[in-house]
Amino acid sequence: MPNALIKYRFLFAGGGTGGHLYPAIAVAQKIKELLPNSEILFIGTKNKIEARVVPQMNFRFKSIWISGFSRQLNFRNLIFPFKLIVSMIQSLLICIKFKPHVAIGTGAYVSGPAMWGANIMGAKGVLLEQNSYPGLTNRLLEKKVERIFLSFEESKKYFKDQAKLAVSGNPIRINIAIRSKAEAKSIYNLDVSKKTLVIVGGSLGAKTINESIKNNLGKLINLDIEILWQTGAKNYDEFKNLQSSNVKVVKYFDDISIAYSVADLIIARAGATTIAEVAYLGLPVIFVPSPNVAANHQFKNADVLKKVNAAELIEDSKLNQQIVEKVEKLIFSANRLNELSSNIQKFSKPEAVDIIANEIIKLASIT
Numbered sequence: 001m002p003n004a005l006i007k008y009r010f011l012f013a014g015g016g017t018g019g020h021l022y023p024a025i026a027v028a029q030k031i032k033e034l035l036p037n038s039e040i041l042f043i044g045t046k047n048k049i050e051a052r053v054v055p056q057m058n059f060r061f062k063s064i065w066i067s068g069f070s071r072q073l074n075f076r077n078l079i080f081p082f083k084l085i086v087s088m089i090q091s092l093l094i095c096i097k098f099k100p101h102v103a104i105g106t107g108a109y110v111s112g113p114a115m116w117g118a119n120i121m122g123a124k125g126v127l128l129e130q131n132s133y134p135g136l137t138n139r140l141l142e143k144k145v146e147r148i149f150l151s152f153e154e155s156k157k158y159f160k161d162q163a164k165l166a167v168s169g170n171p172i173r174i175n176i177a178i179r180s181k182a183e184a185k186s187i188y189n190l191d192v193s194k195k196t197l198v199i200v201g202g203s204l205g206a207k208t209i210n211e212s213i214k215n216n217l218g219k220l221i222n223l224d225i226e227i228l229w230q231t232g233a234k235n236y237d238e239f240k241n242l243q244s245s246n247v248k249v250v251k252y253f254d255d256i257s258i259a260y261s262v263a264d265l266i267i268a269r270a271g272a273t274t275i276a277e278v279a280y281l282g283l284p285v286i287f288v289p290s291p292n293v294a295a296n297h298q299f300k301n302a303d304v305l306k307k308v309n310a311a312e313l314i315e316d317s318k319l320n321q322q323i324v325e326k327v328e329k330l331i332f333s334a335n336r337l338n339e340l341s342s343n344i345q346k347f348s349k350p351e352a353v354d355i356i357a358n359e360i361i362k363l364a365s366i367t
Helices: 016-032 049-056 075-098 112-119 136-144 155-156 182-185 207-215 218-220 232-242 256-262 272-281 294-307 316-331 334-345 352-365
Strands: 009-013 040-042 060-063 102-105 124-129 147-148 165-167 198-199 227-232 247-250 265-268 286-287
Touching: 009 016, 009 075, 009 112, 016 040, 016 049, 016 124, 016 272, 016 352, 040 049, 040 075, 040 218, 049 060, 075 112, 075 165, 075 334, 102 112, 102 136, 112 124, 112 136, 124 136, 124 352, 136 182, 147 155, 147 352, 182 232, 182 256, 207 218, 207 232, 218 265, 218 316, 227 256, 227 272, 232 247, 265 316, 272 294, 272 334, 286 294, 286 316, 316 334
Parallel strands: 009 040, 009 102, 040 060, 102 124, 124 147, 147 165, 198 227, 198 265, 227 247, 265 286
Antiparallel strands: none
8 A cells, every 4th residue: 555644756658649648647537536645747748739638637747859750751850869869858857856656658759758767767667558559669668667558458469578468458537428418419509309420530630531521521411410520620720611500610629528428420540549438438430540550550459349340440541432321321220329339338448547547556655
């Protein structure tokens, strides 16, 4: 048990996308619930989702000067080594001042320097791996941590030290819940008598999904349904003029629970956080895996569900041609929607956040 007299300090590192950020927030919220006296600090970058969302969640935030290494040859790659060195120095200075007992990395490039700095300061290390195919940063950090929590059994084969691994599931935010459909629909001025298709493109938006919705918008509206469409902030200006009485266009869902509550059917990327949330709530989904991810891991995520009849899957390149037929076939079939809902809920691991938070607290108590 942790010593109640010690104010434990927990450092979280990860971001860039909601998929890396929200599991960290979920665990931080649970730790704060269990140890109200604890101190929590997030490290991220100032131009990504974490810079906006973390302060909104009432957690402290520090930024470092790091960016990902592009798969294409460009100027950013030339200055990457310099950015990496600077970010490592920044991370070390932050850790010298904060003195974390435990550092938690949730993947993405930003967690590398932060976890390195925490390790130098003697902090225990924990990794959260959301995807079936682990990211490069987490694989490189394996030797520097005590525990690695996985969402998929398939991830085990990519790590060398099996003793560090635990398949806990992906932690979800404590405020994720289904609300009254009528109340939720009133927030977006949606008609309670009509079916609602919700488009979740992720925090950065999804270009192919946005283009396919635009190209087929007339046909979708002719189905006599309503559409709640999240474009992502960088795409919003391009598509906002398509809003109408039947189509609500938003940059980002500040409260994803509202969007989930109005949904009769969801179209989404197959990120691990989205999968964890819709599984927990038992929502019928058409997954459109992003092709622009390492080792095609989103397709692997979605295919696991498709094979057991827990979700529908449309390949990114085929969405424009198949979206209308697939939506029409599903959204008016109560039996099929219920089947998908029931099957995907079997993949939910609501206990994940409790397991991870308690293990982190145990680690803090033995530092």
